Amino acid sequence: MKYGTTGRIARVDLTRQRHRVEEPEENFYRTYFGGSALACYYLLKERPAGVDPLGPDNLLVFASSPLVGSGIPGANRYTVAAISPLTGFYGEGEAGGWWSPELKRAGFDAVLVEGRAERPVYLWIHDGQIEIRDAGALWGKGTGETQRLIESEVADAKVRVAAIGPAGENLVRYACVVHAMKHTNGRGGMGAVMGSKNLKAIAVRGRQPAAFKETQALQRLIKWYAEHFMDHPIERVLHDGGTIGWDVTELDEAGILPTRNFHSGSFENADDICGKTFHQNYFVEAGGCQGCVVRCKRVARSDGPWQVDPTYGGPEYETAAAFGSLCGVSDLEAICKAHELCNTYTLDTISTGVTIAFAMECFENGLLTVRDTDGLELRFGNAKAMVDCIHKIARREGVGNLLAEGSLRAARRIGGGAEKFAMQAKGQEMAMHEPRGKGSLALAYALSSTGANHTEGPHDYLFQPGALGVSDLPEIGILTPTPAIELSPDKVRQFTYMQFTWNLFNTLGLCIFTAGPGKLMKMHQVAEAVAAATGWDTRLWEIMKLGERTVTLKRCVSVRQGASRADDRLPDRFFEPLEGGLLKGRKLDRKEFERSLDLYYDMHGWDRNGIPTSGKLVELGLGWVNGINCH
Amino acid sequence: MSVVVRPIGLLKAFCRDRLDEQDRIVLPDRNGRTLEAVCQDIGLPAGLVSLFIVNDHIQERSYRLQSGDDVKCVAIIGGG
Numbered sequence: 282m283k284y285g286t287t288g289r290i291a292r293v294d295l296t297r298q299r300h301r302v303e304e305p306e307e308n309f310y311r312t313y314f315g316g317s318a319l320a321c322y323y324l325l326k327e328r329p330a331g332v333d334p335l336g337p338d339n340l341l342v343f344a345s346s347p348l349v350g351s352g353i354p355g356a357n358r359y360t361v362a363a364i365s366p367l368t369g370f371y372g373e374g375e376a377g378g379w380w381s382p383e384l385k386r387a388g389f390d391a392v393l394v395e396g397r398a399e400r401p402v403y404l405w406i407h408d409g410q411i412e413i414r415d416a417g418a419l420w421g422k423g424t425g426e427t428q429r430l431i432e433s434e435v436a437d438a439k440v441r442v443a444a445i446g447p448a449g450e451n452l453v454r455y456a457c458v459v460h461a462m463k464h465t466n467g468r469g470g471m472g473a474v475m476g477s478k479n480l481k482a483i484a485v486r487g488r489q490p491a492a493f494k495e496t497q498a499l500q501r502l503i504k505w506y507a508e509h510f511m512d513h514p515i516e517r518v519l520h521d522g523g524t525i526g527w528d529v530t531e532l533d534e535a536g537i538l539p540t541r542n543f544h545s546g547s548f549e550n551a552d553d554i555c556g557k558t559f560h561q562n563y564f565v566e567a568g569g570c571q572g573c574v575v576r577c578k579r580v581a582r583s584d585g586p587w588q589v590d591p592t593y594g595g596p597e598y599e600t601a602a603a604f605g606s607l608c609g610v611s612d613l614e615a616i617c618k619a620h621e622l623c624n625t626y627t628l629d630t631i632s633t634g635v636t637i638a639f640a641m642e643c644f645e646n647g648l649l650t651v652r653d654t655d656g657l658e659l660r661f662g663n664a665k666a667m668v669d670c671i672h673k674i675a676r677r678e679g680v681g682n683l684l685a686e687g688s689l690r691a692a693r694r695i696g697g698g699a700e701k702f703a704m705q706a707k708g709q710e711m712a713m714h715e716p717r718g719k720g721s722l723a724l725a726y727a728l729s730s731t732g733a734n735h736t737e738g739p740h741d742y743l744f745q746p747g748a749l750g751v752s753d754l755p756e757i758g759i760l761t762p763t764p765a766i767e768l769s770p771d772k773v774r775q776f777t778y779m780q781f782t783w784n785l786f787n788t789l790g791l792c793i794f795t796a797g798p799g800k801l802m803k804m805h806q807v808a809e810a811v812a813a814a815t816g817w818d819t820r821l822w823e824i825m826k827l828g829e830r831t832v833t834l835k836r837c838v839s840v841r842q843g844a845s846r847a848d849d850r851l852p853d854r855f856f857e858p859l860e861g862g863l864l865k866g867r868k869l870d871r872k873e874f875e876r877s878l879d880l881y882y883d884m885h886g887w888d889r890n891g892i893p894t895s896g897k898l899v900e901l902g903l904g905w906v907n908g909i910n911c912h
Numbered sequence: 913m914s915v916v917v918r919p920i921g922l923l924k925a926f927c928r929d930r931l932d933e934q935d936r937i938v939l940p941d942r943n944g945r946t947l948e949a950v951c952q953d954i955g956l957p958a959g960l961v962s963l964f965i966v967n968d969h970i971q972e973r974s975y976r977l978q979s980g981d982d983v984k985c986v987a988i989i990g991g992g
Contacts, residue, residue, distance in 0.1 A: 514960040515989060518922050527989050530921035534986045535963050555921070740990035742962035747948065747973045749959030765962070765988075799989075863965065 284494040285347030285815040286310050291389045291411050293404060295478050296337055296396030300411040302389075311817060312902055314827060315346025315390060317373055317787040320362035321834035323393055324371070325906060330841045334366035334470070335452060335477040337397035343384070343443070343483060344391040346790035350382040350491050351814045352503050354510070354802070355792030357382055357571040361443075361466040363474040367454045367632070367687050368708040368732045370839035370848075372469030374629075375736075375787055376443075377570035380460040380485060383441040387487030398479040403444075405435060407486045416481035421447060423625035424459045425592050431484050444482035445472040446627040448675040452476050453685040455632035455710070459624055463568070463578070463594030467629045468709065469731055494816030502810055506795075506802060507574050513801040514749060516575055519794055523567070523579040524598040526556030528713075529605070535742075536863030537718035539711070540606040541661050542638040543704050543854055546715050547862030550611030554601050563617050565591050570792070577794055587618035587668075596620040596630070599735075602713035603634025608641060609661030615668055622668070626675035632687060635710035637670050639688040640680070642702040648695050655679035707732035707839075707848050714740065716855050717867045720768040721776045723874065727849045728780075728881060730835035736793065739779040741765035741772075743799045750799030757782060757804055757825065766864075768873050773880045778825075784835070785828030830901045833885065833893050837906050846891040849878055913979035915942045919956060920986045927955045947983065948973040962988045 290303040313319045320342035332338050341363045348356040359381035365372025384392070388409035401416040414434075419427050423446045431442050442460055449456040449472030456472030457465050475481070493499055510516040518527050532538040533551035540548040552558065563583050569576035581595030596604075596617055604610060604619040623630045637659075643649040644659040651658065655673070657666045657680065673681025683691050688703035688710055704711045709732025716723035725737035742765045743750040751762045757779075763772045782804065786793050789811070796802035802810075808821040836844075851869070858866045882889055886897025898906050917937045919927055930937050937954055947966075951958035963986040964971045977983070 514926075514957045518925075518960075518987075518989070521925060522922055527922050527987070531986050531988050534920050534965065534984060535988055537988075557921070735990075740988070742988035743990065745962065747959065748962050749957065751959075793990075863968075863970070 283307055283310070284492055285351070286390050287385055287388050287491055289389050291392045291406060293392065293394045293411065293413065294396045295394060295398040295402065295413070295480065298398070298413055300413065310347060314788050315349070316344050316358070316360040316375070316790050317362065317784060318827065318831040318834055319344045319391055319788070320360055320373065321371065321831070321838050324362070324364070324838050325834065325841065328364070332364045332842065334364045334369060334474060337395070337478070339364050339474055339477070341394040341471070341474050341478065341480070342391060345381040345384050346788065348811060348814050349790040350385045351493050351499050351810065352572045353499065353791070353810045354503065354506050354573045354575065355795030356790060356810070357573065358790040358792060359384070360787055361458050361471040363471060364842060365469040365709070365731065366452070366473045367470040370707055370732070370842045370844050371730045371835045372471060373731055373787070374457055374466030374468045374471050376458070376460065376464045376466045377573070377792055378461055378464030379571045380441045380443050380464070381790060382571045383485045383487060385487070385491045386489055387485045388489060392483060394478060394480060397477065401479045401481050403431065403480065403482040403484060405484050408488060419481045420450060423447065424462045424627060425625055427482055428462060431482060435484065435486070437486055440484050440486045442482050442484045444627070445475045446625055446675070448626040448628045449473055449476040451675065451677045451685065453628060453674060453677065454687045454690070455629045455636070457627050457629045459627050462592050462624055464570070465624065465629070467631065468734065472627045493814045495813035498813035499810065502806065502813070510574055510801050515799060516795070516801050519577040520575050522556050522560070523577045525559050525579055525596055525601050528598040529555040529601055530557070534863065535718065536859065536865065537715035538606050538862070539602060539713050539715055540861070541609050542607060542642045542702060543711070543715070545861035546718065546859045546864050548606035551606065553611040554605035554613045554616060558613055559601070563589065563595070563614065568594065573792070573795065575795055581617040581620070583614050583617060585614050587614045589614065589617040590621055593621040593624040599713050600630040600634070603631050604667060607634055607638045607713065608667050610664045610667055611662070612664040615664035619668055619671055622671045622675070626671070628671065628675055631712050632710040633671060633674065635704055636674070636684050636688045636691065637667055639691070639702050639704065640670070640684055643695060643699050648697045648699050649680070653680055701853055704852050704854065705733060706851060707844070709733050715859070716851065717859050717869055718864050719765060720763070720772045721779070723768060723851060723855065723869055724773065724776045724877060724881065725780070727851050727878070730839040730844065736783060737780060738776050738783050739798065744775065753798040753803055756821065757798070766867070768869070768877055770880055773877050774884065777881065777884050780832055781825055781828035784831040785824055788827060788831045826901070830903065833897065833901055833903065836887070836891070836893055837903070840892055844891070846878065846889070849891055914938050914940045915977050915979070916982045917950060917954060918982070918984045920984055923956055923961065923985055923987050926957060930954055942977045943979055944976050946973065947971065947975050947977070950977065950983070951985065956985060960987045961985045
């Protein structure tokens, strides 16, 4: 008997309107497990080089994992992956919530979708069955209406629906996937891939929980976590304030709050958009994900001029900063509205905010005028123009059609040097963390195979000498922590090992807020949880190799799509001095950055062009990749 | 002279009962105490404080306080 997994993967061909079930061997799961690594396996094994992200050949993967449903706090996540329409390389977005455990209860570990339906459809996956249903009546609807209509059609109020709204249908290149109106697979444009396939939603429901091998061991860990999480400072802070409660004020004081399209690290109105202001004025209740006691989500509501609907949850830190300081906007109610709109249209809040900030800088510099923006005064600080812009992007109306392409493509169309205002890596927009103040983030943004990604590795301040996370590092081999701002060989090593852990979590379907370095559940406990769930006699070494395998698999997918060292770049702005805040004048050093890339490739067993070597592929059990032209 | 300690943002929750109306803690006679030790004195988890700003300059946690110092304690965690 297989433990942890259902042993079944749903395969759907929308062109032929067919579906089938694949039943991989146990060693497949032990090698690729779930989430990111499983998605990469299929993308590499089955797709040719040069896949058109919005063409029928792209493979869209929804992948849970053997740990999901075990009740381990945070083990409720899933990956949506494909070739990204934003970058052209490997793309993925992860979400928590309830969809992933429900998929397993419905009898599947993953859903793979290929081809393109002639007309809009949705998938109804329930109790081992797969149905392709007409979605004509759903097309054009936002996520809330889509959820309600599917609930009505399948006559089940507990159906879990991962859907796209108009932004996905209109192929906005950073459209996301949203389930329960508030859990988002945000990054990489996976919603546009769904739209390109005429796939409106995947609805799941089941009544057969997966079997886990050592249920008593799992229960002991779950009970221990529930008893101790409020004693851990990070978990307590997350529980009490969510991510919006822990960053705006702090990053502003530290001089690393991205402000006005990364010109400054300090926003003069930071207090207006911080967690305290949010909780005093717009907070309704805390929310969470399946089986998690931390409950870090926040729900917002306002009956003021912007009329914020709590159905769509509330802004995370990333959203507050992307629509706040980055756009120079200090109206937190408007930011909450922007969040609501993104969740109903299915737009990634990070890329949307950064793309609007890019447009604002173009406008301020005369590269866009009111003639280009349909009359919008798209200046920093103009909250109404920002919100209007979100509608236009989702509908691809006027200037929105340009900005729906993402900041890099838009910059190339605008010309006149606009590219220097596009804050992106590999075409994906930066998250709300300043790499001039966090050495690992500089590496994460440049080196992530998905393009700029703030969950690719550690955030340095928690792992510098004396900080809380340092005591968790020796078990993964880091004995000498490095200062936050440093970009040294030791920092590259620290980033490398931590990148393995962060990527491991995307393969395990485990949340980085409940476990891992700096969090309550330590890495050896994660290994114990995997062993208890699956019955495998596994240890930390094996799962760390799984993390490393995940990093290299992602790289191989992107390399086969044409990625190389030339794409491991950061915008010029980060090599120029910060214009304001505590770190005013701080900039990255180009030679140091290039040396760090060399060292990073060496550590990973990749050549100096960033291509995984044959030896490294074999060492990771990926020798078969050599034969499919990853090089 | 005294020393002023200002926990920033989320850190206030760990020492709320000691904050004055300006959200600060005024400590007498802390000459020579390290920043890390002062955190323990006022109930802040020192490991959570990732940045000490003393008189507008970043200082190591081993910095020893001097009379008149104005200290900001900042916790920087990550993204979300």
